[in-house]
Amino acid sequence: MDSGFDFDVIERSLGYLFREGMTFTITLTLIAMTGGIIFGTLLAMMRLSSIKPVSWLAGAYVNLMRSIPLVLVIFWFFFLVPYIGAWVIGSNQPIKVGAFYSAAITFTMFEAAYYCEIMRAGIQSIARGQVWSGYALGLNYWQTMGHIVLPQAFRNMVPVLLTQTIILFQDTSLVYVISATDFLGAASKVANRDYRLVEMYSFVAVVYFIVSYSLSLVVKRLQNRIAIIR
């Protein structure tokens, strides 16, 4: 390793890093966020259900996901998804699933457990009387949830949901373990090819910091605005 910080290697690979790597990272984050919030909200409704087996099942899923490391979950789904896919389409060979789809499924399923806990707190923050008045107006469970409870729960929880999304954005870098080319993966490939590990990893850290810190400032401002309205 020769001395001196080589900025040139960063400049040369900028296009690759952002066009390939960052695009992967951001797409994965957005998909997992959308899927995770939808699935997580359903899980939260299941956990709060008065039907025991339903709430037990959701609780078991959430606790399982929250008890094992994300890296292990990534490995699980990486090997499991081809089998599930084969089972779904009735093939007797495990189907081939790319790293991106595998990662998208993994993060959606994993983050859902965390979004679930946030949405559960959000639903519980709505006064019970609102649910009863919904029923009194003749609405059924889904109408009460969809028109009265969830919109308010969601709004109360927007800052926490977004903070969780910043964590998700950082966590997507763990797809490195299945050799996907996300932002870190792209940087790591350049780093190893040109033997410029110090430069590339420092650059990656700086970029992640700038993005995450800016987003957290946005969330903080949003939090203050919501706090004033209520």
Place this chain on the structure above:
Amino acid sequence: MHYSWHWKVLLETEPGGSGTYLHYLIVGLGWTLATALAAWVIALTLGAFVGTVRTTNLRWAVRLGNFYVEIFRNVPLIVQMFLWFFVVPELLPKALGDFVKQMPPPWGSYLPAVMCLGIFTSVRVAEQVRAGINSLPRGQRFAGTAMGLTEAQTYRHVILPQAFRIILPPLTSEFMNVIKNSSVALTIGLLELTGRARAMQEFSFRVFEAFTAATVIYLLTNLIVVLLMRGIEKKVRVPGLIAAGGAPMAGH
């Protein structure tokens, strides 16, 4: 689609010849715990210090503390792991850097992993400590001053003993996070539990047996930690003081 299970693989000898695969995984758990515990010592020490400093009136210290927290909270754990493993030895004085790089395995991965996890977690501990101190009524501080205690004495005898008991439940979940997060150290070559499950899958081709075994071991570890901490929480609980549950926090 059908997967034929072969659980006996756990009792077969692993290629390294150290014993059965089950033994191989249990040793992995040992490394997971050794990493997590050492990191936890760093995290508690630094976290308690930084968290406390951020509640004082020293403006520069508060700012420095905030800076520290923001830096280590906004960079992904795996990137921090790479920084400690690949970048820090290059920045150290040459002799020390070479010494770190030439440490025999697994110490060459263990040391950076512990430093990385310790500091990463200290930030989260610092946030909890600060929240715990701020949740105490301001009267406690005034009462300390009124009794003629200095600020340091007030912290030592009045504020901190209460704050630490209040934040014990969130600290428990932070400790479980360190155990889980130590799996990221496999990326710098530390063969802890997840790393060994992955290696076992590569040697034996028994994918789901390996991961199921690791999952069960993690679940049992969690269970033991929760039961242990519940006992401690019961013991140190301040009568009449309810734990600051409050708002849900995002996190892993």
